[in-house]
Amino acid sequence: MAQWDVAVIGGGPGGYVAAIRAAQLGLKVAVFEKERVGGLCLNWGCIPSKALLKNADVVNAVREGATWGLIGAEGVEFDYGAAVDRSRQVVDRIVGGVEGLLRDNGVEVISGTARLAGTRSVEVGGTEHRASHIVIATGASSRVIPGFEPDGETVITSREALARRSAPARAVIIGAGPVGVEFAHLWASYGTEVTLIEMLETLLPMEDEDVGRLLRRSFEARGIACMTGTKVTRVERTGAGAVVHTQQGETAGAVEAEVVLVAVGFVPHTEGLGLEAAGVRTTRGFVDVDGKMETSVPGIYAVGDVTGKLMLAHVASHQGVLAAEAIAGLPRPEPDYVQMPRATFCQPQVGSVGYTEAAAKAAGYAVRTGRFPLTALGKAVAAGHTEGFVKVVVDEPTGQVIGIHMVGYDINDLLGEATMVAFLEATTAEVGFAVHAHPTLPEALKEAALAADGEAIHIAKRRATPREGAARA
Structure with missing residues (x-):
C-alpha cells in the first residue's frame, strides 16, 4: 500500500x-x-x-x-x-x-x-x-437543465462547442454569463447569426449593471440579438436543428437555430x-x-x-x-x-474586482463612484478602440476603492493593477496621485479614481442643471 x-x-x-x-x-x-x-x-x-x-x-x-x-x-x-x-x-x-x-x-x-x-x-x-x-x-x-439535455450535436455544452470544427450558421445561446457572451462574440466574429437569451435583466448579471448595459449595446450593434428577462420554456428538436421556445413576461416567442448552446453554470x-x-x-x-x-x-x-x-x-x-x-x-x-479578480474575454472585454455599486450599497457602504470613458483616453483613441469605460466604487468615509469595473477592448490588461489596488486597500487619492505612463490603458484607472473625487483631468466637468443648482442651494 x-x-x-x-x-x-x-x-x-x-x-x-x-x-x-x-x-x-x-x-x-x-x-x-x-x-x-x-x-x-x-x-x-x-x-x-x-x-x-x-x-x-x-x-x-x-x-x-x-x-x-x-x-x-x-x-x-x-x-x-x-x-x-x-x-x-x-x-x-x-x-x-x-x-x-x-x-x-x-x-x-x-x-x-x-x-x-x-x-x-x-x-x-x-x-x-x-x-x-x-x-x-x-x-x-x-449544468444540464432538465428537458434541455445535450445530445452533442444540436444541443451542446461548452465542451462540445470547443470541439466543433465549424461555426454554426444560426445559434441560440442560453445563458449570458462569461461562457455565453464569449461564444456569442466568437461565433458572431465568424458570421454566425447569434441569439443570446438570459433569464435576468442584463448580460453578465453578476457584473456591475452599467457594464452589462454597455456590453448589450455593443453586441446589438454587431447584430447579436440579446433577449434579457427571458425564460426558455422548451427546446424542440427539428430536422434542421432546433426551435427554442421563450417567454418574456406575457409574450411567448420562438427562435430557430442550427445549434443550441446551454451555458447556465456548473x-x-x-x-x-x-x-x-x-x-x-x-x-x-x-x-x-x-x-x-x-x-x-x-x-x-x-x-x-x-x-x-x-x-x-x-x-x-x-x-x-x-x-x-x-x-x-x-x-x-x-x-x-469579493476581492478576487473576474475576467470575461469577449470583445469588448469585461474585468472587475470587488463590489459592484449595487452590492456595495446592499452591504451597507455609503458609496460614491467615478467613471472615465475610453473615448477620452489617448491610448484607446490611438488604438482605434474607444468603446467602454473604467468605473470605481468608493467607500465615501474612507475614500477606499472597494470595486473596480471595466469594459473595453483588451481592458483585462488592467486587472493586474486593479487587483493590487484592492489587495492594498488603496484610496482614490493614492490611485489618482500615482504616476501612470502615457499613453497606456492604466491611465483610465487613474482618471476614474480622480473622477470619483471630482478631479479628473481629461473629461469635461459636468455642470449642474439649473434645477440641480437650485436643489443644492
Missing part, C-alpha cells in the same frame, strides 16, 4: 497547484487524475477558448482592414477549423508544461478515477493509497467520491470548507470549483496554495472572495 503525505484527487488548476506547492514544502505528493492534468480549464475551458478568441480578434481586424490601410482584405476567407486546430496545439503545449512541472517537483501522477476509501486513504483501480492529508480538487462540469463533481461515508459535509453538492480549505473532516481539504466559492481557475489555484500551506502549518489570511 502506497503512503503519501498528501494525496490530491484531481489535477486541475486547484489540484496541480496544491500538489506543486506541497512538494515545494518538502511533502511527498501524489495526484490522481482520470484524464490529462490541467482539468476543465486547461483542456476544455479557459485555454482553448482564449486561443479561439484570439483568432476572432484577428478575423475582426482583417475584416476591418480598410481602417488600417489593408487593401484587398474584403475577399479573405476564414478557416474556423484551423482556429480549432491551433487551440488544441495551445492546449497540448500548456498541459505538457504542467506535466513537466509536476515531474520536476517530484509529484507522482497516478492515472485513474479516485475516491475516498476513508478519512486517510484514496482508492483508485482497486489499489488503496494511504495519505496523511487528502485534497479534493475534482472540479465541476456544465455543477460540482462530487458524486461517487465517497464524501458522505467519510463524513465530509456538503451543501447543494459543493464541499464545505473553512478559510484554510479544510472540510468538516480534519485532514481532508477541498479546493477549486468543487467548493462553489468562486468558480474561476485563478481562485482555484489560490485555494490550492492555501490548502498546501495549511497542511504544512504555514499561517495565511483567509481568502476574500
Whole structure:
C-alpha cells in the first residue's frame, strides 16, 4: 500500500497547484487524475477558448482592414477549423508544461478515477493509497437543465462547442454569463447569426449593471440579438436543428437555430467520491470548507470549483496554495472572495474586482463612484478602440476603492493593477496621485479614481442643471 503525505484527487488548476506547492514544502505528493492534468480549464475551458478568441480578434481586424490601410482584405476567407486546430496545439503545449512541472517537483501522477476509501486513504483501480492529508480538487462540469439535455450535436455544452470544427450558421445561446457572451462574440466574429437569451435583466448579471448595459449595446450593434428577462420554456428538436421556445413576461416567442448552446453554470463533481461515508459535509453538492480549505473532516481539504466559492481557475489555484500551506502549518489570511479578480474575454472585454455599486450599497457602504470613458483616453483613441469605460466604487468615509469595473477592448490588461489596488486597500487619492505612463490603458484607472473625487483631468466637468443648482442651494 502506497503512503503519501498528501494525496490530491484531481489535477486541475486547484489540484496541480496544491500538489506543486506541497512538494515545494518538502511533502511527498501524489495526484490522481482520470484524464490529462490541467482539468476543465486547461483542456476544455479557459485555454482553448482564449486561443479561439484570439483568432476572432484577428478575423475582426482583417475584416476591418480598410481602417488600417489593408487593401484587398474584403475577399479573405476564414478557416474556423484551423482556429480549432491551433487551440488544441495551445492546449497540448500548456498541459505538457504542467506535466513537466509536476515531474520536476517530484509529484507522482497516478492515472485513474479516485475516491475516498476513508478519512486517510484514496482508492483508485482497486489499489488503496494511504495519505496523511487528502485534497479534493475534482472540479465541476456544465449544468444540464432538465428537458434541455445535450445530445452533442444540436444541443451542446461548452465542451462540445470547443470541439466543433465549424461555426454554426444560426445559434441560440442560453445563458449570458462569461461562457455565453464569449461564444456569442466568437461565433458572431465568424458570421454566425447569434441569439443570446438570459433569464435576468442584463448580460453578465453578476457584473456591475452599467457594464452589462454597455456590453448589450455593443453586441446589438454587431447584430447579436440579446433577449434579457427571458425564460426558455422548451427546446424542440427539428430536422434542421432546433426551435427554442421563450417567454418574456406575457409574450411567448420562438427562435430557430442550427445549434443550441446551454451555458447556465456548473455543477460540482462530487458524486461517487465517497464524501458522505467519510463524513465530509456538503451543501447543494459543493464541499464545505473553512478559510484554510479544510472540510468538516480534519485532514481532508477541498479546493477549486468543487467548493462553489468562486468558480474561476485563478481562485482555484489560490485555494490550492492555501490548502498546501495549511497542511504544512504555514499561517495565511483567509481568502476574500469579493476581492478576487473576474475576467470575461469577449470583445469588448469585461474585468472587475470587488463590489459592484449595487452590492456595495446592499452591504451597507455609503458609496460614491467615478467613471472615465475610453473615448477620452489617448491610448484607446490611438488604438482605434474607444468603446467602454473604467468605473470605481468608493467607500465615501474612507475614500477606499472597494470595486473596480471595466469594459473595453483588451481592458483585462488592467486587472493586474486593479487587483493590487484592492489587495492594498488603496484610496482614490493614492490611485489618482500615482504616476501612470502615457499613453497606456492604466491611465483610465487613474482618471476614474480622480473622477470619483471630482478631479479628473481629461473629461469635461459636468455642470449642474439649473434645477440641480437650485436643489443644492
